[in-house]
Amino acid sequence: MKSSLLMRNHRLQLCIWLVILITTAVTFRECEVPLKVAAVKTKLGKVRGVRKVLDVWMKQFCVSAYLGVPFAQAPIGALRFASPLPAEPWKGTFNASTPAKSCYGSLDTTFGNFAGATMWNPKNEMSEDCLTLNMWVPSNPSGEVIVWVFGGGFYSGSPSLDLYEGSVLAALHGVIVVNINYRLGPFGFLYLGDQSHAKGNIGLLDQQMALRWINQNIASFGGDPRKVTLMGESAGSASVIAHLFAPGSHRYFKNIIAQSGTVLNSWAFRPVEEVLQTSVRFLKVVGCMQAKQNLDESFRCLLKKTPMAIQMAADKMGSSVLIPPISSFSPIDVDSVFFMVIALND
DSSP, X not given: OHHHHHHHHHHHHHHHHHHHHHHHHXXXXXXXXXXXXXXXXXXXXXXXXEEEEEEETTEEEEEEEXXXXXXXXXXXXXXXXXXOOBOOOOSSEEEOBSXXXXXXXXXXXXXXXXXXXXXXXXXXXXXSOOOEEEEEEESSOOSOEEXXXXXXXXXXXXXXXXXXXXXXXXXXXXOEEEEEOOOOHHHHHOBSOTTSSOBSOHHHHHHHHHHHHHHHHXXXXXXXTTSEEEEEETHHHHHHHHGGGOTTTGGGOXXXXXXXXXXXXXXXXXXXXXXXXXXXXXXXXXXXXXTTOOHHHHHHHHHHSOHHHXXXXXXXXXXXXXXXXXXXXXXBSOBSSSSOBOOTTO
């Protein structure tokens, strides 16, 4: 009897070890691909990312990360405040191993070093040259693509926050995850009139340009351009809903997931007149609005300012104390460049 029990225990242990060995074999087969990622040929040139090996739920997954890939030309110099232009082709192979730089934006310093607040602040460099994206591709992509639009009241945020790292989502669900960037605050939402050089809603056009790049290139990474879902939270949520009303965006996505924000929120979209008043006040704060200076002269002055000077002026204007807070700069409800609708009195 005792011998029989020992035999059964031995068989049970043997079965357990066999399961572990089989699972381990399957696990390693999923990650047999070399850690060095082969270059992917896009319409603009070759891109090489980095391989990540993940241990999740006692299984091992391989995900290829393509970080900091440009989808538009750097909005610097004369292109500051301008609608984004498509990225230009590059020679050689683009090294996509460094996360996208964060666009200039306000930092949360209200609570000092409290982790619950600082986790929303970008850890990497802030730069005007920020129209880039981060992408995570599973070893066996299903074709589905999730495009993440970060929140932050249109004055803060980054696609490169630790919170938004997309490798686990990609690995567990077989989807390609793409985090896109867009200009914030005055860099993305300065408005000086529909006939001016600052037409407003430029940050939304940045998002649209990123969607265009995804539409043209995602197939090279195993994605299906017909299976793109836009997903966003807070200002990102209001953004993805805004794309439903933008004629130029419709061809680039199929579904949306909107979390905690709509175009109807008072903090999300504001009347043209309000944003114009805010922009004129900003020109005074930054030192580009003298007594006899017209808006064209003020705009030329603004182009000469350093990005840090512009951001400091935006921070000085600050946010209101309303709950939820309303940024000094936000999208306008009508325009000729994104919604392509002009107010009747224009």
